[in-house]
Amino acid sequence: MTDITTHQALLTAVERYLEMMFDSDVGKFDRVFAPTAQLHGLRDEALRVLPAAEYRKRLASSPSPKSNGAPRQQEILLVDFASRSQALVKVRVRIDAILYVDYLSFHLIGGQWLVTAKSFHIERRFETVAA
Numbered sequence: 001m002t003d004i005t006t007h008q009a010l011l012t013a014v015e016r017y018l019e020m021m022f023d024s025d026v027g028k029f030d031r032v033f034a035p036t037a038q039l040h041g042l043r044d045e046a047l048r049v050l051p052a053a054e055y056r057k058r059l060a061s062s063p064s065p066k067s068n069g070a071p072r073q074q075e076i077l078l079v080d081f082a083s084r085s086q087a088l089v090k091v092r093v094r095i096d097a098i099l100y101v102d103y104l105s106f107h108l109i110g111g112q113w114l115v116t117a118k119s120f121h122i123e124r125r126f127e128t129v130a131a
Contacts, residue, residue, distance in 0.1 A: 024064030
């Protein structure tokens with residue numbers, strides 16, 4: 001069983017993740033992802049695997065949903081603690097015209113909740129509006 005402090009610390013880490021996904025501020029990256037994190041997901045029916053460092057570079061080189069004026073759509077769907085130092089969080093997050101469902105494995109490392117693995121699924125694609 002987790003205490004309220006542990007639960008709140010994890011929710012703060014999840015919020016940091018959601019903020020970073022919206023504003024693409026890679027200055028927050030090391031407070032969100034462990035350096036050894038891996039990201040996995042199917043895109044165009046092919047498995048995509050990204051190490052954290054590569055994902056960081058992609059975030060840094062792309063305009064953020066915030067700068068694109070994209071709507072902010074984010075919600076926490078599930079929080080499941082395996083122990084006081086490991087949890088799984090399921091979120092729905094829109095990045096520009098794509099709505100993802102992410103499964104985020106968190107571990108408490110050095111007193112900080114960090115994503116150690118991310119599995120993503122494209123739930124929906126929205127039509128883009130030409131400017």
